[in-house]
Amino acid sequence: MKKIAYLFATALLCVVFSCSEDTQIEENPEETLLVTTEEIKVNTILLNKNELFVKDVATLDINTNNVDVIEVKSTASALSIVKISSTSYQISSNEVLSAPITITLKNKAETINEVLSIKFNKHGTEDFLTFEGITLDDDTSGRIKQLHGEPGLVYSYETKETVNGITTTYLYEDWFYFDKGFVFSLLAGTKGGNTTLNGWIHEVYIYIEPTNFNLNGTIYPMDPYSYLDNLGQLSSNNSITMDKVIEIFGTPTTKSSYNNETSSIRYYQYRDHHAFNKADVTFRFNSDDIENYQGKNVNKITIW
Numbered sequence: 001m002k003k004i005a006y007l008f009a010t011a012l013l014c015v016v017f018s019c020s021e022d023t024q025i026e027e028n029p030e031e032t033l034l035v036t037t038e039e040i041k042v043n044t045i046l047l048n049k050n051e052l053f054v055k056d057v058a059t060l061d062i063n064t065n066n067v068d069v070i071e072v073k074s075t076a077s078a079l080s081i082v083k084i085s086s087t088s089y090q091i092s093s094n095e096v097l098s099a100p101i102t103i104t105l106k107n108k109a110e111t112i113n114e115v116l117s118i119k120f121n122k123h124g125t126e127d128f129l130t131f132e133g134i135t136l137d138d139d140t141s142g143r144i145k146q147l148h149g150e151p152g153l154v155y156s157y158e159t160k161e162t163v164n165g166i167t168t169t170y171l172y173e174d175w176f177y178f179d180k181g182f183v184f185s186l187l188a189g190t191k192g193g194n195t196t197l198n199g200w201i202h203e204v205y206i207y208i209e210p211t212n213f214n215l216n217g218t219i220y221p222m223d224p225y226s227y228l229d230n231l232g233q234l235s236s237n238n239s240i241t242m243d244k245v246i247e248i249f250g251t252p253t254t255k256s257s258y259n260n261e262t263s264s265i266r267y268y269q270y271r272d273h274h275a276f277n278k279a280d281v282t283f284r285f286n287s288d289d290i291e292n293y294q295g296k297n298v299n300k301i302t303i304w
Contacts (some may be wrong), residue, residue, distance in 0.1 A: 183205040
């Protein structure tokens, strides 16, 4: 019996000793990977987009020499970082956020940290002061390109204004994004006068229904805007009714018709509306009477 007990105790010690050795080996598995002693060389660390929209995906590519271990991390828990190869990562988020991304490069001789930033915007608008990541009266044309790329068409025109005998010519551009359902209107430059607001975005037109534009004899179809649910809780069943507009915005500041009172195109305009941070918003719809908005669908929204 004593012999059996002795053998059991010996076996138990062997098991415990063996497990302890295994655990010690796994405490720092990275150490077995750090073998290079030459200086780390960073060729490129490229994030193809540092600003994009929720659910879009950015790609991070890392090109280095003499690196044994690469780590990519962020303090933002909502940020998803997925390794797709030894030097490439896909980064996405289901939430609006701005966050740093830390890239750590290691070998046996040194550790290098590089920090990039990324921002995820929300489609649509909540306050009618911003739209699709663009802040009206603040951002310029460069930011439109950064978030939305080159427009499908740029339509240029000009207006003149005379104040105290000084005439200023304003050069405007409408940037059409036909596949996205909106147009940004911006002041491209001026001639004469004292105004220098070049590239200033002052209006955006959002098309709720398909629309055809006749520009210099050429027809351009405009797709409807896709993110109606992100337009300040106005949408219901993939449309926006004037009933919902009145419910949220209340009585319009002004009511008008296109060209003349015989037109069926109506506009309800809201100036400096308290519910949306002093936003200026116009809703367009069709009706046989300017006072008859019940059950009518909005076909265009202008934010300015």
